[in-house]
Amino acid sequence: MTEPPRPRPATLKDIAMAIGVDISTASKVVNGGGISVRPETRKAILDEAARLNYRPHALARNLRTRRTGALGVLLPDLTNPIYAATIRGAVRRAEALGYVTLVAEAQDDAASASIYAKLVAERRIDGFIIAVAAQNDLIAAIDAQPVPHVFVNRRATIGRSVTVDDEAAARLAAHTLIAAGHTRLGFIGDSDEMDTARRRRAGFLAVAREAGLPPVVDAVGPYSRRGGYEACLKLLAAKPRPTGIFASNLVVGISALAAARSSGVRVPDDVSMVTLDFEDANYSAPPLTAIAMPLDEMGTLAVEELHAMIEGREPKDVVVDVAPTLISRASVAPPPRE
Amino acid sequence: MTEPPRPRPATLKDIAMAIGVDISTASKVVNGGGISVRPETRKAILDEAARLNYRPHALARNLRTRRTGALGVLLPDLTNPIYAATIRGAVRRAEALGYVTLVAEAQDDAASASIYAKLVAERRIDGFIIAVAAQNDLIAAIDAQPVPHVFVNRRATIGRSVTVDDEAAARLAAHTLIAAGHTRLGFIGDSDEMDTARRRRAGFLAVAREAGLPPVVDAVGPYSRRGGYEACLKLLAAKPRPTGIFASNLVVGISALAAARSSGVRVPDDVSMVTLDFEDANYSAPPLTAIAMPLDEMGTLAVEELHAMIEGREPKDVVVDVAPTLISRASVAPPPRE
DNA sequence: GGAGATTAGGCAATGGTTTGACCAATTCGG
DNA sequence: CCGAATTGGTCAAACCATTGCCTAATCTCC
Numbered sequence: 241m242t243e244p245p246r247p248r249p250a251t252l253k254d255i256a257m258a259i260g261v262d263i264s265t266a267s268k269v270v271n272g273g274g275i276s277v278r279p280e281t282r283k284a285i286l287d288e289a290a291r292l293n294y295r296p297h298a299l300a301r302n303l304r305t306r307r308t309g310a311l312g313v314l315l316p317d318l319t320n321p322i323y324a325a326t327i328r329g330a331v332r333r334a335e336a337l338g339y340v341t342l343v344a345e346a347q348d349d350a351a352s353a354s355i356y357a358k359l360v361a362e363r364r365i366d367g368f369i370i371a372v373a374a375q376n377d378l379i380a381a382i383d384a385q386p387v388p389h390v391f392v393n394r395r396a397t398i399g400r401s402v403t404v405d406d407e408a409a410a411r412l413a414a415h416t417l418i419a420a421g422h423t424r425l426g427f428i429g430d431s432d433e434m435d436t437a438r439r440r441r442a443g444f445l446a447v448a449r450e451a452g453l454p455p456v457v458d459a460v461g462p463y464s465r466r467g468g469y470e471a472c473l474k475l476l477a478a479k480p481r482p483t484g485i486f487a488s489n490l491v492v493g494i495s496a497l498a499a500a501r502s503s504g505v506r507v508p509d510d511v512s513m514v515t516l517d518f519e520d521a522n523y524s525a526p527p528l529t530a531i532a533m534p535l536d537e538m539g540t541l542a543v544e545e546l547h548a549m550i551e552g553r554e555p556k557d558v559v560v561d562v563a564p565t566l567i568s569r570a571s572v573a574p575p576p577r578e
Numbered sequence: 579m580t581e582p583p584r585p586r587p588a589t590l591k592d593i594a595m596a597i598g599v600d601i602s603t604a605s606k607v608v609n610g611g612g613i614s615v616r617p618e619t620r621k622a623i624l625d626e627a628a629r630l631n632y633r634p635h636a637l638a639r640n641l642r643t644r645r646t647g648a649l650g651v652l653l654p655d656l657t658n659p660i661y662a663a664t665i666r667g668a669v670r671r672a673e674a675l676g677y678v679t680l681v682a683e684a685q686d687d688a689a690s691a692s693i694y695a696k697l698v699a700e701r702r703i704d705g706f707i708i709a710v711a712a713q714n715d716l717i718a719a720i721d722a723q724p725v726p727h728v729f730v731n732r733r734a735t736i737g738r739s740v741t742v743d744d745e746a747a748a749r750l751a752a753h754t755l756i757a758a759g760h761t762r763l764g765f766i767g768d769s770d771e772m773d774t775a776r777r778r779r780a781g782f783l784a785v786a787r788e789a790g791l792p793p794v795v796d797a798v799g800p801y802s803r804r805g806g807y808e809a810c811l812k813l814l815a816a817k818p819r820p821t822g823i824f825a826s827n828l829v830v831g832i833s834a835l836a837a838a839r840s841s842g843v844r845v846p847d848d849v850s851m852v853t854l855d856f857e858d859a860n861y862s863a864p865p866l867t868a869i870a871m872p873l874d875e876m877g878t879l880a881v882e883e884l885h886a887m888i889e890g891r892e893p894k895d896v897v898v899d900v901a902p903t904l905i906s907r908a909s910v911a912p913p914p915r916e
Numbered sequence: 917g918g919a920g921a922t923t924a925g926g927c928a929a930t931g932g933t934t935t936g937a938c939c940a941a942t943t944c945g946g
Numbered sequence: 947c948c949g950a951a952t953t954g955g956t957c958a959a960a961c962c963a964t965t966g967c968c969t970a971a972t973c974t975c976c
Contacts (some may be wrong), residue, residue, distance in 0.1 A: 300962030
């Protein structure tokens with residue numbers, strides 16, 4: 241028994257008038273709210289609501305309750321697999337918690353700030369997941385109009401953040417190379433201004449130092465395909481050339497491998513390589529040994545923390561760490577004999 | 579612990595009372611609406627609005643105007659670079675047009691339908707960009723509650739769609755291989771149930787037929803890394819082995835290359851390979867010759883079309899095609915001598 | 917039989933903005 | 947100088963759902 245297509249979605253008023261009760265009664269019944277109603281009245285309302293496929297008008301409800309049921313997500317680049325994976329976790333969890341997700345891409349600090357300011361001023365969201373750097377303009381915007389927010393994969397002096405344990409990942413990478421027998425290590429990372437890069441560098445260098453190895457050759461280039469390619473070229477030109485390299489970013493790992501190949505350097509025969517994991521690492525030549533970062537979980541946890549803040553629950557701690565794990569593939573071997 | 583005085587965002591009422599005019603007057607002035615006001619009154623209102631950093635409460639406005647200023651985006655997988663690129667174009671254009679973007683991921687038809695139904699019934703959006711297959715449940719959901727929508731990279735019998743010219747891309751790939759001297763061609767694609775795969779296959783096979791070549795070896799595997807890997811293995815095992823392969827999907831191209839390498843087949847010495855382009859294709863070994871699909875523009879155009887529909891302008895046509903282009907890199911060479 | 921409690925549900929304010937209808941005072945045309 | 951037009955606004959309804967406060971009727975219990 242199909243209804244003829246209803247032009248206008250049903251409202252509480254439709255239900256109330258059909259049954260002959262007050263709108264407020266209908267509201268209280270459909271919300272299961274604290275009111276006493278005769279069972280038959282209740283049933284009639286519920287039946288009618290179901291028949292009309294009633295859904296509360298989100299805007300009207302939100303206007304009244306001062307909750308939007310929406311979460312904002314601010315990130316620098318949708319096409320970067322790192323953010324994509326994080327956001328997927330976030331979006332899924334948000335949906336499970338009943339939120340809708342509002343995604344915005346911001347190229348720079350100024351854009352981040354203006355998007356933040358706009359969404360908050362228009363009261364479109366209950367909270368913000370922020371995956372861009374916590375810089376001046378953005379911090380000012382947050383200060384001016386604070387709403388619950390959590391930084392993801394970015395530590396911030398302001399608010400709270402959810403990150404993976406970058407330092408542990410880097411340590412694991414160093415241990416992997418050292419365990420294979422390497423002593424001359426190389427590191428490819430972004431500038432220390434980027435806090436994830438800084439933590440990874442710190443972890444990697446610390447392990448090398450603890451192991452009493454000669455200084456790590458450190459190539460800094462931006463976390464991009466081009467940056468990784470060129471940084472790796474620099475590393476391979478160093479004398480003596482490092483035999484074990486940690487490319488401290490997913491995208492950089494792939495392009496570093498391309499750089500090695502184009503220089504005629506064999507992996508893993510001539511140099512071993514460890515990177516951070518994503519699916520592509522399994523389909524490179526050779527497949528890359530990598531450290532898996534639970535980005536999905538990071539996104540999930542970020543939303544959970546944010547939800548807790550919105551609900552007013554006092555957050556338990558400031559950083560949630562999820563342990564990285566090693567995925568051994570084929571890009572690590574003992575160093576070549578000299 | 580006293581909360582820092584969280585200033586409640588300014589409302590029209592605040593402005594109106596400060597100046598001593600009616601709320602409706604303030605509203606009309608800030609909206610530049612059709613009302614005659616003395617210049618000094620106007621200035622006072624505008625100044626006060628600026629001073630208070632007034633922004634209309636989106637929910638309240640939307641409730642009244644029956645416009646949400648939000649666009650929904652429905653896609654199957656955020657981490658797939660194809661969708662990521664499309665969505666980026668869409669999100670950017672949406673922002674430029676003053677919309678916010680609400681992103682949802684749907685694993686299957688049922689999930690798509692339920693997300694569609696929910697967002698529409700709650701009246702959270704003005705229109706939908708749909709990047710998932712137009713299947714039964716989803717179509718039923720759209721029928722039940724139609725709102726402006728455009729399918730992107732998916733043709734649908736219902737509504738309108740924006741796609742890239744898949745067939746032209748496939749033709750270009752075929753011509754590229756043929757021009758290099760190949761006669762035994764191979765094709766890697768998804769099942770014909772997927773309309774993009776079908777169009778690409780059709781274009782590729784048509785060119786081969788027109789050129790009077792022997793039948794194309796056709797390997798169907800899902801558009802995924804694993805699918806591409808295994809499909810390529812099948813192709814390489816065929817007798818006679820094709821010397822020119824078109825991997826008709828970005829992700830499949832990379833994994834097909836890995837499959838070739840792991841089988842000891844050299845690219846381009848033993849077999850040439852063309853795929854669809856994305857940035858990673860430039861950092862593979864060898865860099866892949868590829869057909870660039872303007873995914874970004876597709877997303878952009880999709881939003882523009884949707885916007886036009888929402889505005890009530892009659893859409894001009896059903897399919898917007900953007901021409902694909904060839905990017906020559908290093909994975910195509912003449913076929914080996916026998 | 918009457919005070920008090922309980923039941924079942926109505927009333928009206930509220931949230932912030934938009935918009936068509938209306939109105940008083942001034943200006944203008946003739 | 948009279949009627950009409952313009953100027954510079956105001957009023958109130960509407961959008962839809964939520965929620966604290968009320969009330970009328972019935973029921974309970976001594």
